[in-house]
Amino acid sequence: KRTEEWREFDKSKVYMADLESGLHYLLRVELARHQTLEGEQLRTFKDFVTVVAKLFPGRPSVVKLLETLLEWIVSLPLDKIPYDAVLDLVNNKMRISGLFLSDRVQWVGCQGSSASFRGYPCSLWTLFHVLTVQAAVRPDALANTALEDDPQAVLQTMRRYITTFFGCQECGHHFEEMAKESMGAVKTTDEAVLWLWRKHNQVNRRLAGAMSEDPLFPKTQWPTPDLCPTCHEERSGIHAWDEPTVLDFLKRHYGATNISPKYTL
Numbered sequence: 160k161r162t163e164e165w166r167e168f169d170k171s172k173v174y175m176a177d178l179e180s181g182l183h184y185l186l187r188v189e190l191a192r193h194q195t196l197e198g199e200q201l202r203t204f205k206d207f208v209t210v211v212a213k214l215f216p217g218r219p220s221v222v223k224l225l226e227t228l229l230e231w232i233v234s235l236p237l238d239k240i241p242y243d244a245v246l247d248l249v250n251n252k253m254r255i256s257g258l259f260l261s262d263r264v265q266w267v268g269c270q271g272s273s274a275s276f277r278g279y280p281c282s283l284w285t286l287f288h289v290l291t292v293q294a295a296v297r298p299d300a301l302a303n304t305a306l307e308d309d310p311q312a313v314l315q316t317m318r319r320y321i322t323t324f325f326g327c328q329e330c331g332h333h334f335e336e337m338a339k340e341s342m343g344a345v346k347t348t349d350e351a352v353l354w355l356w357r358k359h360n361q362v363n364r365r366l367a368g369a370m371s372e373d374p375l376f377p378k379t380q381w382p383t384p385d386l387c388p389t390c391h392e393e394r395s396g397i398h399a400w401d402e403p404t405v406l407d408f409l410k411r412h413y414g415a416t417n418i419s420p421k422y423t424l
């Protein structure tokens with residue numbers, strides 16, 4: 160049942176409120192399922208925090224919070240950290256110093272027609288599309304990190320995050336299958352942007368009409384012609400994508416200047 164008011168939004172925009180709510184949920188709810196982070200989990204979390212701290216085109220207070228979290232994790236000599244320590248940092252220490260990540264979720268472009276639809280999974284896709292675009296338009300952003308000069312940096316970090324932490328295990332399994340098949344062939348950061356777009360459409364095709372589909376937001380092959388008419392072509396009567404145009408569209412749609420601050424707290 161819907162308890163909150165509907166927030167009007169424009170589907171040609173990306174909303175900072177969705178990205179911040181996704182980060183909130185990831186750091187405060189999803190990671191909380193793990194009492195301690197160690198081994199592969201800790202390495203995955205470290206790489207995730209590196210990627211968001213360096214690439215997230217967020218508001219200064221949120222970027223600063225992510226940078227502080229990164230400095231803290233990198234400086235820890237431990238190979239095992241209690242989740243409580245992460246939470247303590249995100250909730251308390253940061254609040255005191257005025258660094259801020261909203262303390263509740265507020266979905267906008269990721270709103271569902273009921274609370275069981277959309278929300279967090281939608282915001283994760285959105286976040287990783289934004290991050291692949293930032294890696295493509297700011298090639299030096301990951302300099303001096305372990306992920307430097309790797310065109311697959313964002314995708315491989317997403318892959319490990321999804322298989323290690325994402326609450327939907329079936330999703331992790333499906334994503335790993337797709338990654339195994341073709342992620343290794345990605346040679347440039349532009350190809351990484353297109354790879355994620357193509358795979359997201361593959362997921363949309365598989366899930367169209369499933370129980371998990373919000374009837375108000377049917378799964379489509381995206382971007383639909385109303386969003387990007389020139390992305391679509393017809394070759395010998397068969398639909399085809401004009402991929403260079405799709406790449407330009409993705410860079411614009413998921414680029415920093417198309418992220419609306421509307422509804423942020």
Ligand code: FAD
Pocket residue numbers: 269276277278280281282283284285288321327329330331333334355356357358359360361362363366371372373376377378381382
């Ligand atoms: P989403 O698919 O979440 O998309 C969010 C927004 O991204 C859309 O509203 C649109 O604006 C934009 N978008 C849509 N397609 C593309 C594209 N091709 N490229 C770029 N942007 C696009 N659910 C399952 O039931 N089974 C699964 O196996 C499964 N696997 C998943 C794997 C991953 C990695 C993730 C993050 C989620 C997965 N989910 C899965 C959840 C599912 O994909 C949707 O996120 C969820 O059903 C909510 O759908 P949505 O309508 O909000 O749109």
